[in-house]
Amino acid sequence: MSQNILAQFMAELMSGRIRVVDLTETLTPEFPTIVLPPEFGQAWPFRIEEISRYDERGPAWYWNNFSCSEHTGTHFDAPAHWVTGKDQPDNTVDTIPVEAFIASACVIDCSAESRDNPDFLLTIDFVKKWEERHGRIPARSWVLMRTDWSKRAKPADYLNLQEDGAHSPGPDAEVVPWLIKERDVHGFGTESVGTDAGQAQHLDPPYPCHYYMHGNNRYGLQCMTNLDQLPPTGAVIFSAPLKIRSGSGSPLRVLALAPKA
Ligand SMILES: O=C(O)C(=O)c1ccccc1S
Numbered sequence: 711m712s713q714n715i716l717a718q719f720m721a722e723l724m725s726g727r728i729r730v731v732d733l734t735e736t737l738t739p740e741f742p743t744i745v746l747p748p749e750f751g752q753a754w755p756f757r758i759e760e761i762s763r764y765d766e767r768g769p770a771w772y773w774n775n776f777s778c779s780e781h782t783g784t785h786f787d788a789p790a791h792w793v794t795g796k797d798q799p800d801n802t803v804d805t806i807p808v809e810a811f812i813a814s815a816c817v818i819d820c821s822a823e824s825r826d827n828p829d830f831l832l833t834i835d836f837v838k839k840w841e842e843r844h845g846r847i848p849a850r851s852w853v854l855m856r857t858d859w860s861k862r863a864k865p866a867d868y869l870n871l872q873e874d875g876a877h878s879p880g881p882d883a884e885v886v887p888w889l890i891k892e893r894d895v896h897g898f899g900t901e902s903v904g905t906d907a908g909q910a911q912h913l914d915p916p917y918p919c920h921y922y923m924h925g926n927n928r929y930g931l932q933c934m935t936n937l938d939q940l941p942p943t944g945a946v947i948f949s950a951p952l953k954i955r956s957g958s959g960s961p962l963r964v965l966a967l968a969p970k971a
């Protein structure tokens with residue numbers, strides 16, 4: 711039976727009736743990484759160095775060395791990333807069950823609100839209004855917060871750092887536990903540099919998305935793009951991080967399968 715279904719799936723994919731949407735930013739040395747207060751360790755930006763390019767260093771091949779943080783660019787957050795998730799089972803990128811890397815997605819469009827207010831916070835009421843139009847969020851779905859933040863091409867606009875830190879949208883401290891308890895969501899995804907809002911250090915608890923999602927053995931995706939190309943419901947997300955031993959996360963290629971518009 712499943713063989714038949716997979717053959718039908720490939721026929722739909724090859725026909726174009728299923729679209730593949732790339733939700734990944736290009737890794738470049740210029741792509742911004744999260745900036746924490748100076749007393750804390752910082753994420754490495756993406757660095758790349760050519761080893762050879764069909765030349766005397768390697769006549770028939772082109773390759774590079776690269777380095778970056780586990781949390782550079784479009785990346786996956788494992789539960790071990792946050793102290794609340796440190797004792798969760800299978801909480802690192804190499805131990806998370808691989809079935810978790812394929813899941814449905816609900817896309818909540820907050821782009822207008824985020825354009826008008828960089829500190830916009832997604833609330834329970836906003837999600838309930840979304841559900842009135844698009845139906846209840848299915849269990850084990852990703853909730854992807856569309857803010858169109860990825861359209862901010864300049865790193866300075868993307869990080870949006872002011873004297874008191876970053877200003878970018880995210881979920882409030884009530885909606886995250888509600889999504890977990892009442893909707894059993896798989897994880898939370900954003901277009902900005904973190905799954906939490908730029909001013910989330912002032913929420914209670916600080917960084918509520920990290921605090922609750924990872925504390926409940928759920929996952930995060932951030933620095934996503936092209937969420938405006940996805941339907942509110944019906945997309946399937948492929949998000950397999952690098953299999954880093956005891957890794958807290960990793961850059962990855964995030965792809966969505968969506969019905970032809
Ligand atoms: O997961 C991340 O990349 C992230 O947003 C983060 C990383 C470390 C500390 C705080 C935050 S808020």
Ligand SMILES: [Mn+2]
Nearest residue numbers: 781786787959
């Ligand atoms: Mn992260």
